[in-house]
Amino acid sequence: MGRPPILSFLGAAGTVTGSRFLVETDGARVLVDCGLFQGLRELRQRNWGPFPVDPASIDAVVLTHAHVDHCGYLPALARDGFSGPVVCTPATAELASIVLRDAAHLQEEEAGYANARGFSKHQPALPLYTRDDAEHALDLFRPVPFGTTTDVAPGIRAELQPAGHIIGSACALVTVDGAAPRRIFFSGDVGRPSHPILVPPATPPAADVVVVESTYGDRTHEPEDVALDRMAAAIERSARQGGSVVIPSFAVDRTEVLLVALGKLVREGRIPRLPVYADSPMALAVLDVYRRALAEHDPDVRPLAGDDDPFDAAGELHELHTPEESRSLNDLGFPSIIVSASGMATGGRVLHHLARCLPDPRSTVILPGYQADGTRGRQLADGAHTVKMLGRYVPVRARVVELGAFSVHADAAELEAWLRPVPAPETAYVVHGEPRASQALAGRLGDALGWNAVVPTQGERVRVDRGA
Numbered sequence: 001m002g003r004p005p006i007l008s009f010l011g012a013a014g015t016v017t018g019s020r021f022l023v024e025t026d027g028a029r030v031l032v033d034c035g036l037f038q039g040l041r042e043l044r045q046r047n048w049g050p051f052p053v054d055p056a057s058i059d060a061v062v063l064t065h066a067h068v069d070h071c072g073y074l075p076a077l078a079r080d081g082f083s084g085p086v087v088c089t090p091a092t093a094e095l096a097s098i099v100l101r102d103a104a105h106l107q108e109e110e111a112g113y114a115n116a117r118g119f120s121k122h123q124p125a126l127p128l129y130t131r132d133d134a135e136h137a138l139d140l141f142r143p144v145p146f147g148t149t150t151d152v153a154p155g156i157r158a159e160l161q162p163a164g165h166i167i168g169s170a171c172a173l174v175t176v177d178g179a180a181p182r183r184i185f186f187s188g189d190v191g192r193p194s195h196p197i198l199v200p201p202a203t204p205p206a207a208d209v210v211v212v213e214s215t216y217g218d219r220t221h222e223p224e225d226v227a228l229d230r231m232a233a234a235i236e237r238s239a240r241q242g243g244s245v246v247i248p249s250f251a252v253d254r255t256e257v258l259l260v261a262l263g264k265l266v267r268e269g270r271i272p273r274l275p276v277y278a279d280s281p282m283a284l285a286v287l288d289v290y291r292r293a294l295a296e297h298d299p300d301v302r303p304l305a306g307d308d309d310p311f312d313a314a315g316e317l318h319e320l321h322t323p324e325e326s327r328s329l330n331d332l333g334f335p336s337i338i339v340s341a342s343g344m345a346t347g348g349r350v351l352h353h354l355a356r357c358l359p360d361p362r363s364t365v366i367l368p369g370y371q372a373d374g375t376r377g378r379q380l381a382d383g384a385h386t387v388k389m390l391g392r393y394v395p396v397r398a399r400v401v402e403l404g405a406f407s408v409h410a411d412a413a414e415l416e417a418w419l420r421p422v423p424a425p426e427t428a429y430v431v432h433g434e435p436r437a438s439q440a441l442a443g444r445l446g447d448a449l450g451w452n453a454v455v456p457t458q459g460e461r462v463r464v465d466r467g468a
């Protein structure tokens with residue numbers, strides 16, 4: 001008799017970022033997701049500690065999707081000795097090549113900035129990882145299509161199913177072989193069934209253990225038509241008064257969903273035809289991945305009617321690649337809509353647009369996505385009268401509109417409905433949420449489905465062999 005298989009929660013336990021779950025048997029170690037911690041400083045500092053197990057001892061990584069809080073630590077893992085395969089879908093591999101190169105570039109830029117200003121505690125400041133580390137990690141990617149069972153390590157298999165969250169995103173069923181095989185289902189991040197571009201999340205398989213996300217575990221999104229009405233009203237008001245609209249948007253997927261929605265509002269005559277500036281090189285690179293996936297009918301995209309570009313339905317989309325093009329927006333003399341990263345206004349080109357528009361009462365800032373605690377986006381959503389950015393305090397006079405319905409995460413009711421057909425697992429672990437959200441979803445799965453649902457703590461280890 002060997003030791004029982006163990007599941008360890010190395011991240012995204014009691015918080016939304018740093019997804020890292022380790023499945024260990026006597027003979028193998030498989031890591032599901034390898035994300036960066038983001039948000040509050042005490043979380044970000046976890047990125048700098050040693051990885052809890054020797055990276056060289058990990059046989060494989062199963063990657064659910066290409067968001068940086070799920071894949072962003074891979075370059076460090078590879079640099080520190082991991083040399084196994086990173087198993088993911090083809091679209092995830094394609095997106096990760098954009099996301100990881102960008103993340104490495106940002107790390108190098110931040111270190112360079114800290115050195116130039118002399119405000120690093122370390123002399124000289126070092127990046128968490130470099131662009132070379134990112135290239136090295138990308139060499140390890142092994143794309144496999146949805147629905148294919150893959151041997152990822154001795155005695156451990158994995159199969160990916162569409163999660164409907166971003167393109168290529170997957171839930172992962174990990175099977176540990178043995179006298180009594182054990183099935184562990186990882187939800188990854190779960191999308192909304194109403195996503196305009198992606199098919200709804202696949203029905204989960206029966207499993208002994210379920211690990212489920214809970215980003216919106218304590219919330220219900222407002223109906224989409226209500227959200228679209230609020231968005232249309234806000235844009236119409238700013239356009240009428242001569243102000244602009246700034247939308248901080250995550251580069252991956254949110255920009256695509258927004259562009260589809262803006263096109264719909266123009267076509268239906270609910271907002272005037274305004275120029276739309278997509279100002280994020282990364283978002284534009286991702287947009288190309290989506291266009292390619294649509295053209296090639298990837299298995300997780302909906303068949304969209306017509307041959308028109310769904311992302312430029314109004315014929316007003318301007319794609320800004322260079323910093324000069326971005327700066328040219330400072331001199332716009334007419335109302336416009338600017339969609340720019342980062343999504344929580346923690347950095348990126350959107351800061352310049354916010355610094356210009358926030359003091360203008362005619363303007364509107366639309367927050368379409370999740371705003372983590374400790375971010376500028378959260379401060380704006382919470383009604384801050386002034387926010388610090390680019391070294392100054394900027395007064396907030398523009399109208400701020402939060403639109404949770406544009407989330408690419410299922411809400412509590414959608415998660416419950418998604419899990420309802422699944423036979424009760426022995427244990428469900430509720431992860432990837434602020435503590436109040438995770439506790440709420442665990443309570444809901446207990447009350448509504450009779451599940452044994454708990455919220456694991458950071459670093460907790462649990463047995464996954466059959467109980468007594």
Ligand SMILES: [Zn+2]
Pocket residue numbers: 065067070165189
């Ligand atoms: Zn995600």
